[in-house]
Amino acid sequence: MGRLFGTDGVRGVANADLTAELALGLSVAAAHVLAEVGTFEGHRPTAVVGRDPRASGEFLEAAVVAGLASAGVDVLRVGVLPTPGVAYLTGVLGADLGVMLSASHNAMPDNGIKFFARGGHKLADELEIRIESLYVEHTTGAPWARPTGAGVGRVTDYASGFDQYIAHLIGVLPNRLDGLKVVLDEAHGAASRVSPEAFARAGAEIVTIGADPNGLNINDGCGSTHLGLLQAAVVEHGADLGIAHDGDADRCLAVDAAGNEIDGDQILAVLALSMREAGQLRKDTVVGTVMSNLGFKIAMEREGIALVQTAVGDRYVLESMKAEGYALGGEQSGHVIVLDHATTGDGTLTGLMLAARIAATGRTLADLAGVMTRLPQILINVPDVDKSRVNTSAELAAAVADAERELGATGRVLLRSSGTEPLVRVMVEAADIEQAKAVAGRxxxxVKSALG
Incomplete structure (x- = not known):
């Protein structure tokens, strides 16, 4: 059996790769590792369990809850709630672990299981390995030792989690949003109730699209991976800005009043300046990834803000932030982490903070985002190659060196192997898009000839 945990939990096609049996077994294993079931006599562990609206989440939630309760864990079932909401409640309620059922921006047939440790933190690699090893051990060998009688876990529907999470979001805003008109695209996902409620309570006039989940329409032509509907709606309604989430609402992308996309790098730039002004940007540093646009790096240098770059993935951004005490980090894709207020990317919080900056300054989103000029960036995925040789091929190294000489200081080349597929990603940035296309194509x- 291959590794179950990927870069963001366990994902696959629901009821094919990700079955009820797998969900139940992993939950029992997670209870033993994260809740330390049976370790402390008299300890009554607790778990928070939430999901996005996918139809498959209904049976997977039942399997997860059954697994946890059968291991002696009391379960607080919060229902449909964003991933950061589950993480927040795991921490504030003092739960031993949290579980979120979602495949984020993936299409509806997929689903996933994401575990949180105490405090609502994502799992370190070694914890994932322990859970997976324990699952394999007990599904191929000795059965679990399970409690009976009063020792089994109890299951409670925790409806107040919704209001607790919204109160938290509103409570961290520096100012209200009165006078702003905002269009919200909820991707028919986990924030379909939370985000409109939060923005309305903060004082904004809201228009919602993609906020009618039926279990089958999540991410279907809407949300942060399909901005067309939001861009049209912002212009149609004369809104000040638009906010788009993905299926589990840990991402946020934006649209300005003219319908132009504002990506994660631009959002980070706006928030970095806002937080520095408020004395909240610790060490005057923001954390991005190697995929951060060169224009973002140039803008931060000009503004006297340091940029630390990590490997691609919000977990690596978060690791750097926690290790060095940084307050703000994120990805171009819209995962933005404000560590003083969230343990993971929070799309609703990000959108609220962006809107609050507009309301506080009286400036347009286009004006605020203009602090950086996004350089043209071309990404080409090259499939069916030996990605393990991307860093050792002399032929490829020579080609990269030639490209870097051609681009000079106003461009950048990045080659990296995919973590999940047999392909190499070629990314080129340049001041001129035609030059970026030409260099990326070459x-x-x-890559095809050298690694094919």
């Missing part, structure tokens, strides 16, 4: 051809 490098992609070299």
């Amino acid at each position: 490098l992609a051809d070299v």
Whole structure:
């Protein structure tokens, strides 16, 4: 059996790769590792369990809850709630672990299981390995030792989690949003109730689209991966801005009043300046990834803000932030982490903070985002190659060196192997988009010939 945990939990096609049996077994294993079931006599562990609206989440939630309760864990079932909401409640309620059922921006047939440790933190690699090893051990060998009688876990529907989470979001805002008109695209996902309620309570006039989940329409032509509907709605309604989430609402992308996309790098730039002004940007540093646009780096240098870059993935951004005490980090894709207020990317919080900056300054989103100029960035995925040789091929290294000389200080080349597929990603940035396309195309051809 291959590794179950990927870069963001366990994902797959629901009822094919991700079955009820797998969900139940992993939950029992997670209870033993994260809740330390049976370790402390008299300890009554607790778990918070939430999900996005996917139809498959209904049976997977039942399996997870059954697994946890059968291991002696009391379960607080919070229902449909964003991933950061489950993480927040796991921490504030003092739960031993949290479980979120979602495949984020993936299509409806997929689903996933994401575990949180005490405090609502994502799991370190070693914890995932322990859970997976324990699951394999007990599904191929000795059965679990399970409690009976009063020792089994109890299951409670925790409806007040919704209001607790919204109160938290509103409570961290520096100012209200009165006078702003905002269009919200909820991707028919986990924030379909939370985000409109939060923005309305903060004082904004709201228009919602993609906020009618039926279990089958999540991410379907809407949300942060399909901005067309939001861009049209912002212009149609004369809104000040638009906010788009993905299925589990840990991401946020934005649209300005003219319908132009504002990506994660631009949002980070706006928030970095806002937080520095408020004395909240510790060490005057923001954390991004190697995929952060070169224009973002140039803008931060000009503003006297340091940029630390990590490997691609919000978990690596978070690791750097926690290790060094940084307050703000994120990805171009819209995962933005404000560590003083969240333990993971929180799309609703990000959108609220962005809107609060507009309300506080009286400036437009386009004006605020203009602090950086996004350089043209071309990404080409080259499939069916030996990605393990991307860093050792002399032919490829020579081609990259040639490209870097051609681009000079106003461009950048990045080659990296995919973590989940047999392909290499070629990314080129340049001041001129035609030059970026030409250089990326040549490098992609070299990748094919050198690694094919």
